[in-house]
Amino acid sequence: MGRSRTYAWQDPAITAAAVGRRTGLEFLRDLLSGDLPSPPLSATLDFTLDEVEHGRAVFSFVPGEEHYNPIGSVHGGFFATLLDSALGCAVQTTLPAGMGYTSLDLHVKFLRPITVGTGRVRAIGTTVHGGRRTALAEARMVDAEERLLAHATSTCLLFPLPAE
Structure with a gap:
């Protein structure tokens, strides 16, 4: 017996065109508000x-079955994707x-x-250090009881975006 899932999205060029026009915090607040x-x-x-x-x-x-690997739990790549975000x-x-920025590395533990029984999971990212050319961040993935499920660190390269 098969299962299916349907979803929709908007043109990603709209969001990409807004990157760098305002501060990073303002940009993310616009995403959060739906603007x-x-x-x-x-x-x-x-x-x-x-x-x-x-x-x-x-x-x-x-977590849903659509996130599962062959052994019956959420795939590690999904952990990494959410933590990287x-x-x-x-x-x-x-x-x-x-x-702008881009990830130079990603280390996940x-x-x-x-599993589907875990309930809502959060990935909480924080900037540890921001320099002129690189920034270091860490993230914790936790369940509703704040139990640590995974931890990650990343170094990001910072760079000026091209002027339009």
Whole structure:
């Protein structure tokens, strides 16, 4: 017996065109408020941006079978995707207008399995250090009882965006 899931998304070029026009925090607040459409990846994997403030970003999801690997738990790549989103957006909240970033590395430690029984999971990203050329961020993935499920760190390269 098969299962299916249907989802929709908006044109990602709308959001991409807004990057760098305002501060990173303002950009993410526009995503959070719905003034800018969410990236298609969030619809594909069914996760949401829940909170942003300077140096911090929080994403969440409710695990479903569509996130499973062959051994019956959420795939590690999904952990990494959600943690990478929290890490990168935490760094983005610290950027002035006209600046961009990209991940240089991602280190993930898987501590507990996630299944449909886990309930809502949050990835909480924070900026540890921001320099002129690089930034360091960490993220914690926790369940509703604040039990640590995974931890990640990332170094991001900071760069000026091309002028239009």
